[in-house]
Amino acid sequence: MTERMLALTGVTKAYGQVPALAGIDLDVSRGDLLAVLGPSGCGKTTLLRCVAGFERVDSGRIDVAGRQVAGARGHVPPHRRRVAVVPQDGALFPHLSVADNVGYGLDRAERRGGRIEEVLTLVGLDGYGGRMPHQLSGGQQQRVAVARALAPRPPLVLLDEPFSALDAQLRGELRADVRQALRADGATAVLVTHDQGEALSMADAVAVLDAGRIVQCGAPAEVYRDPATPWVARFVGDAVLLPATVDADVAVTPLGRLPLRGPAADGPVTVLIRPEQLRLAPTGGSVATVVRQAFHGHDALTTLRLADGTLLTARTLDEGGALPAGAQVGVTVRGPVRAYAGPV
Template identity: 90%
Template sequence: MTEPMLALAGVTKAYGAVAALAGVDLDVPRGDLVAVLGPSGCGKTTLLRCVAGFERVDSGTVRVAGRQVADGHAHLPPHRRRVAVVPQDGALFPHLSVADNVGYGLDRAERRGGRVEEVLDLVGLSGYGARMPHQLSGGQQQRVAVARALAPRPPLVLLDEPFSALDAQLRAELRADVRQALRADGATAVLVTHDQAEALSMADAVAVMDAGRIVQHGAPAEVYRDPATPWVARFVGDAVLLPATVDADGAVTPLGRLPLRGRAVGGAATVLIRPEQLRLAPAGGSAATVVRQAFHGHDALTTLRLADGTLLTARTLDEGAALPAGAQVGVTVRGSVRAYAGAD
C-alpha cells in the first residue's frame, strides 16, 4: 500500500486548559485534496498550523511524504518541511511583480526554466507576470498565491480558507479553477474551511472536525448522505431530524412509516431526512400547513407545520406559483432515511 502524503496519528495540542486538538488521526493520500471542515473554534486552524510547523504538537506524530516532521519531542521547523501554505488574504509581496512573487521560492535555474509561466497558466493568469499585486483583483491575487505555493512542487499544499474574503460568484469560479490547477499539477492538498459547499464541491474526501477531533472522514457524498451523528447531519447541509420508532419494517415517524438505509438501530430513534427528499403536493401524504416560503431562484425553502406541531423544511425546485402562508399541502418522502439510536 502506498504511504499517504500526510499522516497524523494521535495528535494533541493544548493551550493551557483548552484542548485544541484531542487525538487527531488523519491520512491524506498522494494526489488527493482533503477538506477539513468544521465550525469556528473546532481546531481546524490549529491542525493546519501543526502540519505546517508553526505550532509544536504536544503528542502524536506528523509525517509528510514518509518523513516524520513532528512528535511530542522533535519538531522540524517550517522551512525544512517543504509544506506550502496559501493563507486567507494571499499575503503577496506588494513590491514584487506577479512573476517575482511566484518565483520567490525557486532557484535561478527553476525561474529560467519556465516554471513561473507554467503555474501562472495553470491558475489562469498567463501573461500577468509583469503586473504588480495592486493591479489585480482579489480573486486574481488568490490565484497568484496558489501559483506561488505550487511553483516549488511541494509535497503538500495547505489552503487556509483561501476564498473566504471573495463574493459568492467569484468564490464558486475560483474554487473550480484552483481544484483543476491542483489536479493538473498532481498536487496533494489540505483545505481548511467552515464552508460546507466549498468542502463538498472541491474535495476528494471530507474530514469533519468538532471539539478537536475528527468525527467523520469519508467521500463528500458519503458524509452528506450518511452522516455519522445528528450533529454532523446538521453541520453538513440542512437537516430535518424527526423522532421515530424503528422496527424490522422501517421507521415510524410523524411523516408515516419510512424505509431505512443501513443497519436498523431498533426502538426509539431519530431519523434524518434531507430537505430535498420532501415532496409537496395539493393532496396525499401527511397533511401540513405552510408557515413561510423563501425563494432562492434555483429553488425554494418551504417551512411547514404538521398537525402535531412538528416543523420541517422542504427544498423544492421552482415549479410555478409560490405557496402562501397558511396553504394546506401534502408531504411525502422520497427515498430512504438514516436512523440514529435514541432521541436527539
C-alpha cells in the same frame, strides 16, 4: 498501494488548559485534496499550523511524504518541511511583480526553466507575470498565491480558507479553477474551511472536526448522505430530524412508514431527512400547513407544520410558483432515511 503524503497519528495540542486537538488521526494520499470542515473554534487552524510547523504538537506525530516532521524525533521547522501555505489574504509581496512573487521560492534554474509561466497558466493568469499585486483583483491575487505555492512542487499544499474574503460568485469560480489547477499539477492539498459547500464541492475526502476531535471522515457524498451523528447531519447541510420508532426495518414517523438506510435496532430512534427528500403536492401523503417560503432563485426552502406541530423544511425547485402562508399541501418522502438511536 497509494502513497500517503500526509499522516497524523494521535496528534494533540493544548493552549494552557484548553485542548485544541484531542488525538487527531488523518491520512491524505498523493494527489488528493482533504477538506477539514468545522465551526469556528473547533481546532481547524491549529491543525493546519501544526502541519505547517508554526505550532509544536504536545504529543503524537506528523509525517509529510514519509518523513517525520513532528513527534518523538523532534520538531522540524517550517522552512525545512517543504509544505506550502496559501493564507486567507494571499500575502503577496507588494513590491514584487506577479512573476517574482510566484518565483520567490525557486532557484535560478527553475526560474529560467519555465515553471513560473507553467503555474500561472494553470491558475488562469497566463501573461500576467509583469503586473504588480495592486493591479490585480482579489480573486487574481489569490490565484497568484496558489501559483506561488505550487511553483516549487511541494509535497503538500495547505489552503487556509483562501476564498473567505471573496464574493459568492467569484468564490465559486475560483474554487473550481483552483481545484483543477491542483489536480493538473498532481498536488496533494489540505483545505481548511467552515463552508460546507466549499468542502463538499472541492474535496476528495472531508474530515469533520468538532471540539478538537474528528467526528467523521469520508467521501463528500458519504458524509452528506450518511452522517455519523445528528450533529454532523445538522452541520453538513440542512437537516430535518424527526422522532420515530423502528419496526421490522421500517421507521414509523410523523410522515408515515419510511424505509431505512442501513440496519437499526427496534425501538425509539431519530431519523434524518434531507430537505430535498421532501416532495410537496396538492394532495397525497401527510397534510401540512405552509408557514413561510424563502425563494433562492434556483430553489425555494418551505417551512411546514404538521398537524401535531412538527416543523419541517422542504427544498423544492420553483416549478409551481410561490406557496402562500397557510396553504395546505401533501408531503411525501423520497428515498430511505438514516436512523440514530434514541431521541436527539
